[in-house]
Amino acid sequence: MNHDARMAPGAVLAWALAAWLVTTGSPAAVAVAVAAVVLAAAVWRRRWARPVLLAAVCVAAVAASCAWRLATVEQSPLVDLARDGRLAMLEVTVSGDARVFRLRGQDSTIVQVVVRRVVVDGSELRLRSRATAFLDGRADDLVVGRRVTLQGRLGPSHDTDRSAVIDVVRRSASSGAAWWWEASERVRAGVRRSVERLSDEPRALVPALVDGDDSRISDEVEEDFRRSGLTHLMAVSGSNLTIVLAVTMALGRAAGLRRLWIVGLLSIVAFVLLARPEPSVVRAAAMGAVGVAALGFGARGGLRALCWAVVALLFLDPWLARSPGFILSVSATAGILLLAPMLVRRLQTWLPHWCAVAVAVPLAAQLVCTPAIAALSGEVSLVAVVANLLAAPAVAPATIAGLVGGLLAVVWPPAGQLCGVVAGASARWILAVGHTAADLDSASLEWNAPWQLLVLIVPAVTWAAIRLASRPVLFTGLALGVLIGMWRPPETGWPPPGWVMVACDVGQGDASVLPVGPGEAVVVDTGEHDAPVDRCLDSLGIHTVRLLVLTHAHADHVDGWRGALDGRRVDQVLVGTSGGPSVRGVPQHEARAGESFALGDTAADVLWAPAAAGEAGDPNAASVVLLATVRGVRILLTGDIGAQAQQRLLRTGADVSADVLKVPHHGSADQDPGFIGQVRAAIATISVGADNDYGHPTASLLALLRRERARTWRTDTGGDIAVVLVDGRLRVVTRD
Incomplete structure (x- = not known):
């Protein structure tokens, strides 16, 4: 098939130029684009030069837009006020829905705004400049189009498309937006109400599919969708608009409407209002329109439409040139067309x-x-191709049912919730595909x-x-x-390069290994039987145990100590106040809170080793708690401490924040949510035996970890669990 690629050189060159200009933040390069237009005009009479002229015009248009936009940002009065760190009163319009994030264990909010009026030291300025505002706590009422008065301190922005950042001290209540924004917000709220009776994950995914509201998506779902190639489903994409257009135009055709293009245009406008006119949504609208063009005119017309869409979008918003979503969206559309x-x-x-x-x-x-x-x-x-192939049949039902549910929920909530059930069933299938695909050992390969x-x-x-x-x-x-x-x-080799911790699969017990150097390690607990920990250490090539830590005197933590010694040298044993087995010929030391040690790659502080009789009478509560640091990664090893001990540990003022959490007591229900919240671990490992009689790990503990957005691995399903540091990022590798 012949493709109309005359626009392709101009689109590619304009894209490259926009990416460079918005990165450097310099508008002066517009002169280069003007020179290109003059040069192209000089050779206009030559037939071969027409594509050159077309490309030059595209480049000049995008360059001029960049120059104007960058100059507007640089010349804003906010820039000088921000440079001086001035305290100001600002009247703003919200340009992007508020997003909540966690900062030092507290909820904070970031929101994009357009500043309309500034009052500083009695002087008033009228302007129209974009800025980013940071607020303490939640601000769910700050949605697109609403107006609000802020008092805050201005600071310089590191983004070339923003004139300032605002550290908000206080704010007024938000006032109403235009009717079309309020109407779209009611529909978005209706979508959320229609799925409010569903479980956590479908309740979060359906709004993301319908209108791009991904605020409730957990880190676990986000990571699994990334590994399985389904990330595009969590944000508004061209496929969402294509689905909506296909349904609305089919309904229009069934109703006998002749001018279907009007139906399509109204659908696009309504879609943008519902999903917000953010860059990703504008990009999705353009890519969806490209899909419609391809359906109507074939791939030849679709490619031409794609190139025009790229140039038009970059003209409207040059910062899209460096947006990952824009890059992937254009690439995917080009692949589908070509x-x-x-x-x-x-x-x-x-x-x-x-x-x-x-x-x-x-x-x-x-x-x-x-x-x-x-x-x-x-x-x-x-696994992305297979995952998308399996998930695709459920995307359209989830999107349409969720949208209809949102519309119905505005006027008749029970009908909306009925549609929400249908959308939730489809979302569950998508989630099952994403989780299953991500759990495959080779779901993705590192590309170094x-x-x-x-x-x-x-x-x-x-x-x-x-x-x-x-x-x-x-x-x-x-x-x-x-x-x-x-x-x-x-088998790709074990241990994986860059490992900082291994949770050994020793059944219903604990055994963790921290690297010290080649063939040397710190071993924390040994499980109940000799063979599993011996096998784990052999697989890691450990011949010297520089320190053997026995957190407390329960069989599932210490009775496998002979396996740790089998064919290995042990330099020292560290036990808690509940004691532990005596190892002949090896010095033994009782841990005390506040002690620390450093051995090769591993350093650790003893955070908890109570000597009081109350804790000593309960070996679990008397478990030694270590905060280890391995090549900059903080790892919290918690033994079997329960909720009361966790609370008492927090009251000591110890900093328990960590990147990796060895979950206490095999994932029992005896956990303090405040403690897990203070740890804020990105990765949680659970040492637990398959089909154990205790019901570990409990559903409440797993739900708590999901709420805290910790990705969880279990030895009963994954075997040995290695936490790996590669290029500054933590990954997990499992081995049955």
Whole structure:
């Protein structure tokens, strides 16, 4: 198929120029663009120069927009006030819904605003400048279009599209926005009400699918969707608009309306109002319109529409040039327009057309997006095509049912909740696909090589995929091989490079290993039996235990001590006040709170080792609690302390914040939410035996970890758990 690519050079050059200009923040380069236009005009009479002129006009238009926008930001009176750190009263209009984040254990809010009026030292300024405001606590009433008066201290902005940041001291109540914004907010609230009786994850995902409200999405879901290649479902994308357009235009056709383009236009306007005119939504509207153009005019017209959409969007908002969402959205759309038709033609020689399309579309999008994904995340997803193929049938029902539920909830809540049940059922399927795909050991591969290398590799893989698509035996065999490799990948070596902690699978017990140096480690607890901890240490290549810590005298923590000694040298034993086994020939020391030690890569502080008789009478409460630091990663090892001991530990004033939490007492229900909240761990490991009689880990504990947005791994389902530090980022690798 011949594609109309005349606009492609201009779109690519305009994109590159915009990315450079918004990064440097310099508007002076507009002169270069003007010179390009003059040069192109000079050769206009030559036939071959017309594409050059078109590209030059695109570049000049985007460059002029960048220059104007950057100059507007730089010349704003807010810039000088922010540079001096002035305290001001500001009348603002909210331009983006408020978002809540956690800061030092407290809720805080960030909101994008347009400043209309500033009063400083009795002087009044009227202006129109964009700024970012930070507030203490929640501010759920700050939604797009509403007006509010702020008093706060101005500071310089590090973003080239913002004139200042505002540290808000106090604010007024928000006042009403225009009727169209209030109407869209009522529908958004209706969507939330329609799913309020669902469980946590579907209740959070449906609004994200319908209108881009991802405020309730947990870190666990976000990480699993990232690993499985479903991240685009958590934000408004062109596919959302395409679904809405398809349904509304189908209804219009069924109703006998002749001017369907009016229905489409109204649908796009309503969609933007509902999902907010943020850059991602404007991008989605443009990409959805490109999809409609492709349906109406074929891939040739679709490619031309895509290039015009890129130039138009960059003209309206040059900062999109460096937006990950924009990069991925354009890449995916280009892949669907250019590659999907070729794949469909070859696949449908042996597959039904609908099946060929279902396979070709996610495959084409993933191939083109792979270099960008590797550059942005350092990973290449292997399961994304399969995950998107499985999740796709549920996306449209969830989106449409959620939207209809939101509309009905405004006038008749019971009907809205009925639609919410349908949307929730579809969302559960999407979540099941995301979690299952992310749990595969080879769901994604780390990409440590330069991402530019993929620009050479991906075309070769694409060529091979197109050639094999018409050969059912080879294509199916390769697909099955990839699936088997993801489900049961070949052994890649153990321990993984960069490990900072391993939670050994010792059944219903605890055993953790911290690296000291080659072949040397600190071992914290040993489990109940000798063989499991011996196997774990052998697999890690540990021949010297520099320190053996026995947190408390319960069998599931200390009775496997002989396995830790088997064929290894142990330099010292550290026990809590409840005691522990005596190891002949090895010096033993009783831990005291406030002590610390440093051995090679590992340093640790003893936070809790109570000597009082009350705690000593309860070995769990008397567990030694260590805060270890391994190559900058903070790891909290908590033994079996329960809620009361956790509260008492907090009252000592100890800093328990950590990157990794070894969950206390195998995930029992005896936990203090305040303690888990203070730890704020990104990763939580649970040492627990399969099918144990205690019901560990409990549902309440798992729910608590989800609320605190800690990603959780369990030895009963994952085996040995290694926490790995790679390029400053924490990852988890498991080994059955």
